[in-house]
Amino acid sequence: MHSLLGGWKLFHELRYCKLKTVCFSRFFNTIHISQIASMSLCTSQSSTQAETVSNDAPQKDSEVKSQLSKRALKRIARAKKHKEYVKKKKESTDAVNDDTGFTEEDLKQSSYYFENGLRKVYPYKFVFATYAKGRWVGRTIYDVLSKEFGFNLPGDLEKAFESGSISVNNNLATADYVLKTNDFISHQTHRHENPVTSAPLEIIANNEDMLVINKPSSIPCHPCGRYRFNSVIFILGKEMGFTNLRSIYRLDRLTSGVLVLCKTVQRTKALMDQVAKRQVQKEYVCRVVGHFPDGTIKVDQPLQPLSNKLRLQVISPKGKSSQTTFTRLSYNGKSSVVKCVPHTGRTHQIRVHLQYLGHPIINDIFYNNDAWGTNKGKNGVYEIPFDKVCERILNEHHVTLWDGGDNPYYEEKLKESQSQESLLSSTDTHSKDDDEPPSKQRKVDDVWSNITYQNSPGENPTLENVLTLGKECSSEKLDDKDVNISNHPCFDLSKLSVDPSCELCKKKTIEPKEKHLIMFLHALKYKGLDWAFETSLPDWAEEDWSKEDDYSIDTFQQS
Known part of the structure; x- marks a missing residue:
């Protein structure tokens, strides 16, 4: 019975493909299952996965094609052409969407100070976020975060779950949560960045569609791991006013030298095409x-x-x-x-x-x-x-x-922060946000930023943030008041923030x-x-x- 049903199914598939009139038994004996799968794919029909193809498969494919109608052959040609188009469009889209910029709010989250030949960043609140990758599906969120992402200190991941800093789909997550397709993962943290050299970013060329610099060692090209403001892209945006830049290649964080950045989509496509074609x-x-x-x-x-x-x-x-x-x-x-x-x-x-x-x-x-x-x-x-x-x-x-050792400013700044919170709570006992669930409040209160999930080689990857607020900057320079090339401010205690749940705040x-x-x-x-x-x-x-x-x-x- 199963054999009979299988034969009728095959017969209807052959009819749908509009094959020329042939003997059914001839096709049943000569056409390989993988060839049937291929033909059904050409006509947008689902089929079982192809089995192992015999050594004379190319010859059989040729025989089958010779018996297809003109319409079926045209469908095959269109499908092949469409596949090439989709591939080319994806490459073009990747070039356009790669590092397309950040918002003005991002640049205001923190600022630089300079000490002992180093560029440093004041700590700031941040939310890492990403959608679940295919390889994460079916694994616990704890397993993914512990094996694929870096945390500052031993035990930090456990503390993040205990404090409710990690969410999935805007709901607090537990360590044993099993990830599903398209789950949205977020981690609220107090971000501390590693220092980098204070050496300037020497500009080699600057025209209407390209910016070329001599990248110093220690500064990553793009946000990654413990580097965000201390990345080439952010330094160019915050200090020199260049934003919305796109790179055609990347250098390792510790590698120095020529780094080409494009200002326009057209130039990005052209140079990416040159790179792809070697x-x-x-x-x-x-x-x-x-x-x-x-x-x-x-x-x-x-x-x-x-x-x-x-x-x-x-x-x-x-x-x-x-x-x-x-x-x-x-x-x-x-x-x-x-x-x-x-x-x-x-x-x-x-x-x-x-x-x-x-x-x-x-x-x-x-x-x-x-x-x-x-x-x-x-x-x-x-x-x-x-x-x-x-x-x-x-x-x-x-x-x-x-x-x-211990951070000498921690206790002082913590008391200052608690005093400010107490003052605010006494003057504003109720706000409209109080009526919203915690997940909504967090999404409104936190500043979300647009960072890249492409880590510099050798650096721990980070969750990327996929939400942005505010108007995106252009590739033009900001106002003169925002351009701060030569000024190297020293440490300012008033700009230092501490978080009682952040272990790094307590350390020097x-x-x-x-x-x-x-x-x-x-x-x-x-x-x-x-x-x-x-x-x-x-x-x-x-x-x-x-x-x-x-x-x-x-x-x-x-x-």
């Missing part, structure tokens, strides 16, 4: 361990992601193809300056290929690290299990930056040293079809430079 030539310089080999060295080892938190990459035959060409420029007896020409654009590509050659960048805390084993991953040989590698590097990455930070703010990898030149930009060599790339010992890798130490 029409952009790139040249980097780095300083590596030991005497790099003579001649031109080409590495074409495929790369595969290892850690979502750290974005570590490893050599693996299952990875994506990647190619880099290296040439030694100089050698000082301890280390070599090497020119790097990446032919593909994989994450950490140059760094991993140098590790593979046994000449990692001398101050690369990820890939010049004993966590990989005694040979540090040379020739793609990893002596330590990957989970142990990630654990060790993550522990070194989560250095005690916030463990400098340990300031990073210069060696913690730099990696000897520099984007020297970028050249497209109708544009080219380059910078001068950094001082560490000079032939007679010999300060390797000053930049030896270690974790932060309290001094």
Whole structure:
């Protein structure tokens, strides 16, 4: 009976595809199930998943197509054309929507101050938010947040659930909540940012559709992890008035050099197209361990992601193809300056290929690290299990930056904050918000900001915020009163805010040293079809430079 029903179903599918008149038994014996699935797909009909195709499948496909009507063939052609159109449109949309800007309210959330050669940000209230990714569905929210996102201190995630700071679909969430498709996750927090160098963002070029800068080390291109105001995009917006900028590529946080940003959608599309077609030539310089080999060295080892938190990459035959060409420029007896020409654009590509050659960048805390084993991953040989590698590097990455003792201003600012709250509550005993549920109140009271879920390599990812308030800024400069390029204000206690539920507010930070703010990898030149930009060599790339010992890798130490 089942066989008979299956035969009738197949017969009707063949009729619907408008095949030429043929013997039913002939098709039943020769047409493979996968071919039927393919034909039904062409006519927008659902079908069972194709089984394994035999070796002569291409020949059978040709036979089947030869018996299709002209209308069916046109449908196949239209479906193929539409698929290509959708793919092209998605690429174009990605280019347009990538980092399209932020609001003026975002820029007012906090401000900068400068100390000891560092740019710092006053802490501020913030809400991280995102929709559940496909790979999260079916997992508990605690499992996702603990494994894929960074938290400041051990136990912070547990405290966030206890305090009601984490919500799903605007309802307070418990740690055992199982995520579903399109769940909206939010985390209310008091945000503390890591300091970065106070070095200026040198402008290489500035015209009607492009802004090109020489990015200093330690500043990420876009908001990520513990960097938001201390990112290139926010600094350009808040201090120099450039907003709504779009990038066509990104540099690692510790990598310096040429960074091209576009001001218009049209220019963004054009340059993204050049990048996609590999029409952009790139040249980097780095300083590596030991005497790099003579001649031109080409590495074409495929790369595969290892850690979502750290974005570590490893050599693996299952990875994506990647190619880099290296040439030694100089050698000082301890280390070599090497020119790097990446032919593909994989994450950490140059760094991993140098590790593979046994000449990692001398101050690369990820890939010049004993966590990989005694040979540090040379020739793609990893002596330590990957989970142990990630654990060790993550522990070194989560250095005690916030463990400098008690914050001397905490108690004073806490009392001040409590006094202000008491005064406000006495003058306004009831507001219209009191009649709204807690989830509604939170959404109104908090300032939501537009940040990017693309972390700089090596930084912990953060939840992205998908809601914005206010009018979006344009790519034009703000008013002169908002442009603050040369003024470097000192710490102002009146601008410091504290949150009694925030553990970081109670601690004093340990300031990073210069060696913690730099990696000897520099984007020297970028050249497209109708544009080219380059910078001068950094001082560490000079032939007679010999300060390797000053930049030896270690974790932060309290001094």
